Amino acid sequence: MNFDLTLIWDSVPRMLAGIGITFQLMALSAFLGMILAVILLLMRLSGKWYWSWPAQVFIYVFRGTPILVQIFIIYYGLPQLDFVRESILWPILREPFGCAIVALSLNTGAYVSEILRGGVLGVDRGFLEAASALGLKAHQKFIYITTPIAARLALPAYSNDFISLMKATSLASTITLMDMTGWRRLLRPTRYLFH
Amino acid sequence: MTEALIRMQNVDKFFGSFQALTNINLEVKKGERIVICGPSGSGKSTLIRCINRLEEHNNGRIFIGENELTDKVKNIDAVRREVGMVFQSFNLFPHMTIVKNLMIAQQLVRKIPKAEARETAMKYLTRVKIPEQAEKYPVQLSGGQQQRVAIARALCMKPEIILFDEPTSALDPEMIGEVLDVMTDLAKEGMTMICVTHEMGFARSVADRVIFMDEGEIVEEAKPQEFFDNPKNERTKKFLSQILTH
Ligand SMILES: Nc1ncnc2c1ncn2[C@@H]1O[C@H](COP(=O)(O)OP(=O)(O)OP(=O)(O)O)[C@@H](O)[C@H]1O
Numbered sequence: 481m482n483f484d485l486t487l488i489w490d491s492v493p494r495m496l497a498g499i500g501i502t503f504q505l506m507a508l509s510a511f512l513g514m515i516l517a518v519i520l521l522l523m524r525l526s527g528k529w530y531w532s533w534p535a536q537v538f539i540y541v542f543r544g545t546p547i548l549v550q551i552f553i554i555y556y557g558l559p560q561l562d563f564v565r566e567s568i569l570w571p572i573l574r575e576p577f578g579c580a581i582v583a584l585s586l587n588t589g590a591y592v593s594e595i596l597r598g599g600v601l602g603v604d605r606g607f608l609e610a611a612s613a614l615g616l617k618a619h620q621k622f623i624y625i626t627t628p629i630a631a632r633l634a635l636p637a638y639s640n641d642f643i644s645l646m647k648a649t650s651l652a653s654t655i656t657l658m659d660m661t662g663w664r665r666l667l668r669p670t671r672y673l674f675h
Numbered sequence: 676m677t678e679a680l681i682r683m684q685n686v687d688k689f690f691g692s693f694q695a696l697t698n699i700n701l702e703v704k705k706g707e708r709i710v711i712c713g714p715s716g717s718g719k720s721t722l723i724r725c726i727n728r729l730e731e732h733n734n735g736r737i738f739i740g741e742n743e744l745t746d747k748v749k750n751i752d753a754v755r756r757e758v759g760m761v762f763q764s765f766n767l768f769p770h771m772t773i774v775k776n777l778m779i780a781q782q783l784v785r786k787i788p789k790a791e792a793r794e795t796a797m798k799y800l801t802r803v804k805i806p807e808q809a810e811k812y813p814v815q816l817s818g819g820q821q822q823r824v825a826i827a828r829a830l831c832m833k834p835e836i837i838l839f840d841e842p843t844s845a846l847d848p849e850m851i852g853e854v855l856d857v858m859t860d861l862a863k864e865g866m867t868m869i870c871v872t873h874e875m876g877f878a879r880s881v882a883d884r885v886i887f888m889d890e891g892e893i894v895e896e897a898k899p900q901e902f903f904d905n906p907k908n909e910r911t912k913k914f915l916s917q918i919l920t921h
């Protein structure tokens with residue numbers, strides 16, 4: 481078995497292209513996931529059961545099942561349903577990239593929402609009482625006091641989650657989407673086995 | 676005789692089944708300075724927190740000027756515009772500089788333009804003698820400085836009344852004086868004040884009336900001289916003997 485250095489060299493451009501996809505996946509799903517997380521958070525904090533319950537169920541399901549299963553269900557499972565194929569979302573869900581984005585965003589959204597909630601619950605009541613005493617309204621307290629303090633409290637946990645997200649993007653390669661690690665796995669066996 | 680600025684009539688407050696306030700009747704006139712004292716858990720904080728609706732009372736009525744405190748958000752907002760509060764634990768917003776701490780409510784609640792809010796902030800920081808700390812963050816200040824900032828923050832809103840909830844209890848002894856000095860100045864200028872405090876020297880020299888609470892009730896109410904030299908109630912006597920021997 482000869483070890484072909486030129487193969488490594490030749491594959492560098494494709495791996496670099498893979499890095500590009502990894503970053504796109506990460507950036508997009510981190511962004512969409514954050515939007516989702518904030519929506520879920522607001523639903524949970526609304527104090528209305530008809531907002532809070534669906535958010536809780538969503539979070540429970542997406543945190544309670546493996547990300548790989550979620551990717552598979554979205555990529556292989558959803559197209560089995562006719563109405564999905566007829567829906568306006570089909571152009572996204574038909575593509576592996578689109579499916580990966582959807583799966584990763586939903587998953588990270590659920591986790592980040594809980595992280596943010598931890599931050600919000602960690603805000604000292606005294607600050608909010610001081611704000612109330614000064615006459616700030618509920619939404620002003622949320623925007624100017626709770627959010628910045630909670631964001632600082634949540635930052636360490638969020639950066640951990642970001643790293644998990646990075647690792648999860650590699651799972652997206654299982655649905656034929658070739659990011660950096662995906663390309664390497666494809667390159668290796670063809671040469672080793674058949675050379 | 677002028678109309679009372681604060682009127683509490685037969686006020687009860689429950690936390691679950693626990694009664695924290697029982698039949699509180701209190702009138703405070705404009706410019707009056709009230710000191711409230713009493714043992715821990717006697718309901719002092721609860722009483723003053725009912726005045727700006729940080730706690731909701733269950734029975735009775737509370738009026739601040741023309742406004743009655745009810746569920747109406749409009750009334751609550753109106754009352755909070757007239758009533759400032761200073762807390763034991765300062766509660767400065769940790770993510771804002773000192774001057775921002777003083778500006779934020781002016782801008783959001785009173786809709787005062789930024790430049791003017793800053794000017795007012797600096798004016799009151801100068802009054803509490805720490806204008807040079809304006810651009811620092813709360814953690815960079817000593818406890819006494821933080822509490823003076825908290826007083827300045829309340830003053831920026833131009834309140835009619837300021838409530839103090841044990842403003843010096845969290846301070847090291849050497850810093851208590853600087854905060855009491857600021858409070859004494861305020862009293863001299865005619866601010867209506869209700870202070871929960873165990874600083875008996877302050878009570879003697881500043882208060883118009885001292886109120887003693889125990890187990891959620893107002894037990895005794897008297898001018899400072901009378902209160903300290905000739906307390907009537909047994910519970911007051913016991914309490915005074917305890918704190919004055921410390
Ligand atoms: N949010 C709350 N829930 C339940 N009980 C409470 C609550 N706040 C206060 N209490 C109870 O009400 C009583 C009066 O409390 P309050 O804080 O008014 O006392 P205080 O006189 O200010 O005491 P301290 O000197 O310790 O500050 C206490 O027994 C306290 O345990």
Ligand SMILES: [Mg+2]
Pocket residue numbers: 719720721840841
């Ligand atoms: Mg108290």
